Amino acid sequence: MPDSGMMPQAQGSTVMPGAAVLSGLATALPPHRLDQSDVIENARRIFGARTGLFETLEPVFTNAEIDSRWSCMPLEWFSEQTDMPEKTVLYLRHATDLAERAALAALDDAGLAPEDIDTLVFVSSTGISTPSIEARLMNRIGFRSDVARLPIFGLGCAGGALGLSRATQMVAGRPGARCLLIVVELCTLAFRHDSLTKSNLVATALFGDGAAAAVLTGGTGSGGFARLGAAGEHLWPDTLNVMGWKLDPEGFEVIFHRDIPRIVAGEFREALDAFLDRTGTAPGSIARPCCHPGGARVLDALEDVFGLPDRGLDAEREVLRRHGNMSAPTVLFVLDELRRQGAQGRHLLTALGPGFTGAFQLLEMDA
Numbered sequence: 001m002p003d004s005g006m007m008p009q010a011q012g013s014t015v016m017p018g019a020a021v022l023s024g025l026a027t028a029l030p031p032h033r034l035d036q037s038d039v040i041e042n043a044r045r046i047f048g049a050r051t052g053l054f055e056t057l058e059p060v061f062t063n064a065e066i067d068s069r070w071s072c073m074p075l076e077w078f079s080e081q082t083d084m085p086e087k088t089v090l091y092l093r094h095a096t097d098l099a100e101r102a103a104l105a106a107l108d109d110a111g112l113a114p115e116d117i118d119t120l121v122f123v124s125s126t127g128i129s130t131p132s133i134e135a136r137l138m139n140r141i142g143f144r145s146d147v148a149r150l151p152i153f154g155l156g157c158a159g160g161a162l163g164l165s166r167a168t169q170m171v172a173g174r175p176g177a178r179c180l181l182i183v184v185e186l187c188t189l190a191f192r193h194d195s196l197t198k199s200n201l202v203a204t205a206l207f208g209d210g211a212a213a214a215v216l217t218g219g220t221g222s223g224g225f226a227r228l229g230a231a232g233e234h235l236w237p238d239t240l241n242v243m244g245w246k247l248d249p250e251g252f253e254v255i256f257h258r259d260i261p262r263i264v265a266g267e268f269r270e271a272l273d274a275f276l277d278r279t280g281t282a283p284g285s286i287a288r289p290c291c292h293p294g295g296a297r298v299l300d301a302l303e304d305v306f307g308l309p310d311r312g313l314d315a316e317r318e319v320l321r322r323h324g325n326m327s328a329p330t331v332l333f334v335l336d337e338l339r340r341q342g343a344q345g346r347h348l349l350t351a352l353g354p355g356f357t358g359a360f361q362l363l364e365m366d367a
Helices: 008-013 036-047 053-062 075-079 084-110 133-137 156-171 198-206 260-278 296-305 314-323 330-340
Strands: 020-028 032-035 068-071 119-123 148-152 178-186 209-218 226-235 243-248 251-256 286-291 345-353 357-365
Touching: 020 084, 020 156, 020 330, 032 036, 036 053, 036 068, 036 075, 036 198, 053 198, 068 209, 068 314, 084 133, 084 178, 084 209, 084 251, 119 133, 119 156, 133 148, 133 178, 148 156, 156 178, 156 209, 156 226, 156 243, 156 330, 156 345, 156 357, 198 251, 209 330, 226 260, 260 296, 260 345, 260 357, 286 296, 286 314, 286 330, 296 314, 314 330, 330 345
Parallel strands: 119 148, 119 178, 286 345
Antiparallel strands: 020 209, 020 226, 032 068, 178 209, 226 357, 243 251, 345 357
């Protein structure tokens, strides 16, 4: 299929098969579990008397197929208004803590020590930090002083899939080079007590906090549980208003367009086919997609795109049920779930993020 909608540079971003081995993967959660029923009651107290919109949108909470989420702050924190400086202090502390836990767990899973890592890639879009979070980790974890660092901001929900692609690019053509990818999002810190918008209420119903880390080794040597192959992305034109942040003195305010499921249902297939055609990948060679579970309606649309039965994206729905949408790390939680289930064969990671961008990453999971 012709690839008329692809950005010109997308073809150059393709990573050739066999570029890296995925030898470690781990996830981490913050300390506070939020039951969805408690979140609904708290949201009703905060918004119910101030806007009739809450009564209209309350079914979003109950239809989200989310039982619980995890937060760096307890439920009562959300009842008070906080500003950007306060949220930034919280982001620095909790993002660094979660990054450390995920990183050490991924290294342990790979059987490696911190000094074995040559490159650090850190992905996050829910806070601002200079020095960046992975630089702060250098004071906690014994990485070498000459480790190369790549902090990435702004990928949003696509950050897990695109983070894997960027990390693969860092070790491609360097057999034995090791990269540690760390993905952290504290979506709950973007909660707006002052915002009576539909987007804020939908975000309140969906988003949680989480982190994931992965260890990649350049080349096609033995070891690990998956081999990273081709990657690419698709940016739809004139879609900057679909997903992202607005920033003001109170902090980030979510941009979350209702057309996301429609875009997935109507336009995702063409971008997917273009990627498969460009990389010479037969659709029938893919054992299973591994999708970012942005929400229940998005999963419905993705199941249709991939020709799966109703609720065929079972691992994605299970992650969504237990953790909500954690933005970037969520697709790595799904990959970890598939790994625990003993998944084998070729898988295709997909995610959607600001831009509006679709991300694709092929990997071969071993027995």
